Amino acid sequence: MRIILAPMEGVVDYTLRKLLTDVGGIDQCVTEFVRVTDRLLPPVVFHRLAPELRQQGRTESGTVVLLQLLGSDPAALADNACRAVELGAPGIDLNFGCPAKTVNKSRGGAILLDEPELIHRIVAEVRRAVPSDIPVSAKMRLGFRDKALALDNAAGIESAGAASLAVHARTKVEGYKPPAHWEWIARIRESVSLPVIANGEVWSVDDYHRCREVSGCDDVMIGRGLVANPFLALAIKGSSARPEDPWAQVLLLLERFHREAMCNIAEKHVHGRLKQWLHMLSWQMPEAKDLFARIRTEKAPERLLEHLLEARAVRLDPTVANSLVGTV
Known part of the structure; x- marks a missing residue:
């Protein structure tokens, strides 16, 4: 079982990652996205969003922090992935899930789920560009307007060489409204061989166990649930380190x-x-x-x-x- 702290733009920044991983129970973090257009970004942009790069890509408590990129230009994303690795990123994550209108209007995040071939090219270019020992992962929603291309997108991400895939179990249009469709994560997990990480509506220990039962995933990515309850990861793992008060x-x-x-x-x-x-x-x-x-x-x-x-x-x-x- 792994518990991964989800990237949350404007919420889970460096300070909150540091504090939540200090509490314990979190196995990995993903940064807020670095937005890539058509150029190579200067180091200061990466360091601003991911100060952990100066700490071998880890929080002060030692938790690995993957650097997330968002964009639609495969070559530019590959170039910026290489720069991130040069600066110390232990892994690259690619964002195909952001539902923000401003991001989607500029062909970033969830809007790309309507273009499985482009998603495949992005993952493939980044995978080819960075050293083989650096994992390249992706995060996606079930689709933009509907779920018709969910399996195609997952297959494209896998065939491009991704090491793992986190799936937020809703479409962009569904936003963050309950329920999360964990049964769709199960369909994706059964259709690919790479590790799949379940994401969406895990607020409690019971939610985790239900998500695990429905999705078939041991690993879970949690965002709002961990921000709302910093001790949730410890509780899921049954840790004795949970505070009395x-x-x-x-x-x-x-x-x-x-x-x-x-x-x-x-x-x-x-x-x-x-x-x-x-x-x-x-x-x-x-x-x-x-x-x-x-x-x-x-x-x-x-x-x-x-x-x-x-x-x-x-x-x-x-x-x-x-x-x-x-x-x-």
Whole structure:
């Protein structure tokens, strides 16, 4: 069994990858996509989205991070894959699943699922370009408007030499609306011989087991489920490392996340990053929902940090909460 942290544009960045892999249970990560048009990108673009390249392509806890590319020009993608490998990427992942309208309009992501031959050429060119010991993988949805070409796309990816295929069990049009069609992952898995990774609607241990039963896949890629519950991978694996008080540990993670944001991004964006993660945590944790309601209108980074410290003090000992108000 492998649990892979899914790429989520604008959500699962370097800092969140670092924190979630520090928690444990995650076997591999994939970066947010590097968008490729028709030119070779400078190293700074790769380092901005994948600082792990400076760490042998791993998070600080040692988890391997594949670099994801998105585009429709096979030659340009191959050139940029080579550059990524030169910079330290331990593997290349190709994005055929992004549903964003702006991406699809420029012939990137899920729109390519209407062109199985082009998908085959992209994977084949990248596979030929990078060293044989560097894995090339792909992520796809079941299709753009419908599922008619799902098996053709999977076959093209396999015949082009991909090492593995992650399948998000919905079409672009279906977006992120439940259900995920795990039975289609089973059809794809039965039609190809390369390893298939199931993706979509795994929010709990029970979801994982149902997904495994329906899809036939031991390996699963999880995005929103892990962002909403950082301990989900440990729970799926039955690890004894799961915390006795998850919310207290989440507050520590939120503080680390917020302090990194205060150091690394423009002040006007700091509050948005914290609130985004806290909002997603509220899908699984009622305490996060309450905290989000308290800070929803706050924008000052230092004041937000005070709220986090106060929330942690209350969790540990309600009687000392007042002593931390106004401190950083």
